[in-house]
Amino acid sequence: MAKQADLNESPETNEFKVVPIIVSFLIAGFIGLFSETALNMALTHLIGDFGIKETTVQWLTTGYLLTLGILVPVSGLILQWFTTRQLFIASLVFSIIGTFIAAIAPVFSILMVARVVQAVGTALLLPLMFNTILMIIPPYKRGKVMGLIGLVIMFAPAVGPTIAGLILQTLTWHFIFWITLPLLAAALIFGSIFMQNVTKPTKPKIDVLSIIMSTFGFGGIVFGFSNAGEGGGWGSSTVIISLVVGVIGLLLFSIRQLTLKQPTLNLRAFKYPMFVIGLLMIIVGMMVILSSMILLPLYLQTSLSLSTFAAGLLLLPGGIINGILSPVMGNLFDKFGPKWLVTPGLILVIGALYGFSTITLETSSAFLIALHIILMIGVSMTMMPAQTNGLNELPRELYPDGTAIMNTLQQVAGAIGTAVAISIMSAGAANFMNNVDDKANPLNQLLAFTEGIQNGFVFAIIVAVIGFIISLFIKRVKVENQAH
Incomplete structure (x- = not known):
């Protein structure tokens, strides 16, 4: 009730019912993200x-991220073409269709299609959620x-x-999706009743060339990194061509945006x-989280031979503590700004990742x-405060573009982090096996896999150290109506 009263103090409440709008997004976002990581445990x-x-x-993860990487850059444009209600309902309809296809998927290719359809729903929901909050709070x-x-x-x-x-202890992985279907339907009904139109569509001109360049640019980068992670290796022609196409596409896209009177994605947000610092913090955070979230379940289930349920339980305390701390960090950010949260948070992240780089079969x-809890506390201190601080600096007309840029690069960073971590892990394991005599010995195979996991965490440490250096330059953005 206190939170509701707090939100209802907002001067915008004459126009918008703030609490039901935010609750609609929270429910939809929760269910969408739940199915995302639930599937990781079924790998x-x-x-x-x-x-x-x-x-x-x-x-299944990378294809999802690839779809987001292609669609989210044009979300700034989509937000200006359709109403809040239309986009909210469309995002949930895509999520429901994707979840249903996944629930009945008989083969890997059908499951892959389902993930892409789900990703379309997420690609519409995430930028819409952030943009709406910026408009009404x-x-x-x-x-x-x-x-x-x-x-x-x-x-x-x-x-x-x-x-x-x-679920996996007693049922098949299909039930992960069957269980989320009615919840998504409930979110759609709740949102249909309470969601309001926050912005009026201005329907700016659609520049088809920009959309093509953006698709090749972001798509090429994500596809290239993913292919390297899939075992193609960094020297394969597919990887090199994809990355070259991606870089050229992004370069042409950026040049075109700066010359258009009505750009598809307004890059002036980078001024x-x-x-920019908030954006870099998000990139660092996503690379660290997604590389950790793919390495840890693999380590727990392969090296330590834990069941999916035991592995899930082991990761639960850190996640719950992170969730509880997020609103606390939000309040601290409103009072004190980002400086005393982001830099110490990254020190905790680096410490936890160092611990993970030392794990063995006996850990x-x-x-x-303990390490996972420390990592999650550090993440809660880092990502949201830096992101909010960064978005606060933008003028109102750049909100759709700012949220689109942040959400796009968040997905691209996630794909890169996942792919690089997996490829480093595979290379580390292969290198270990090359140096042992008895390659058929199951113990050697486990030791090789564990060494690969350690190497993957060393990559995450390097990323976090870069983030720590950048965090030293963060300053609080002065906003109007500063709370006393």
């Missing part, structure tokens, strides 16, 4: 059921609301693996230094839980 089951490799099953209260969003964004992935583990569960 070993999918490898067995479909007779595929780890590097192939990774495409005054800057001095955004930390608190972004904290609530952070709670959902982190709590859903935290409980996803545990609930998935429970604001705290927006205790208590040590892993």
Whole structure:
């Protein structure tokens, strides 16, 4: 009730029912993100059921991110063409259709199609959610609301693996999707009743050439990195061609945006230094989280031979603590700004990742839980405060573009982080096996896999250290109506 009263103080409430709008987004976002990580816990089951490799099953995550990487850049344009209600309903309809296809998927290719359809729903929902919050919440209260969003964004992935583990103990992986279907339907009904139109569509001119360049640019980058992770190796012609096409596409896209009177994605948001730093923090955070979230379940289920349920339980405390702390960090951000949250947060992240880089076949569960909790506390101190600070610096007319840029690069960073971590892990394991005599010995194979996991975490440490250096330059953005 206190939170509701707080949100209802907003001067915009004469026009908008703020609480039901935010609740609609929180419910939809929670269920969408739950199915995202719940499936991660089923990867070993999918490898067995479909007779595929780890590097192939990774495409369920990468294909999802690739779709987001292609669609989210044009979300700034989509937000200006359709009403809030239309986009909210469309996003949930796509999510429901994708979830249904996944629930009945008999083969890997059908499941892959389902993931792409689900990703279309997410690609519409994420930018819409952030843009709507920027429009209806005054800057001095955004930390608190972004904290609530952070709670959902982190709590859903935290409980996803545990609930998935429970499901997988007694049922097949299909039921992960059957269980989320009625919840998505409920979110659609709730949102249809309470969602209001926050912005009026201005229907700017659509520049087809920009959309093509953006698709080749972001798509090429994500596809190239993913292919390297899939085992193609960094020297393969597919990887090199994809990355070259991606870089050229992005270059041409950027040049075109700066010359158009009505750009598809307004890159002038990059003129604001705290927006750029916030964006870099999001990129670092996503690379660290997604590389960790793919390495840890593989380590727990392969090296330590834990069941999916046991692995899920082990990762639950960190996720819950992160979710609980997100609104707390949001409040602290509103009071004190980002400086005293982001830099110390990254020190915790680096410490936890260093611990993960030392794990072996004998590492205790208590040590892993402690490290995961420290990692998640560090993440809650870093990502949302830096993102909110960055978006606060933008003028109102750049909100759709700012959210589109952040959400796009977040997905691209996630795909790169996942792919690089997997390829480093595979290379580390292969290198270990090259140096042993008894290659058929199962113990050597486990030791090789574990060494690969350690190498993957060393990559995450390097990314986090870069983030720490950037965080030293973060400053609080002054906003109007600053709370006293």
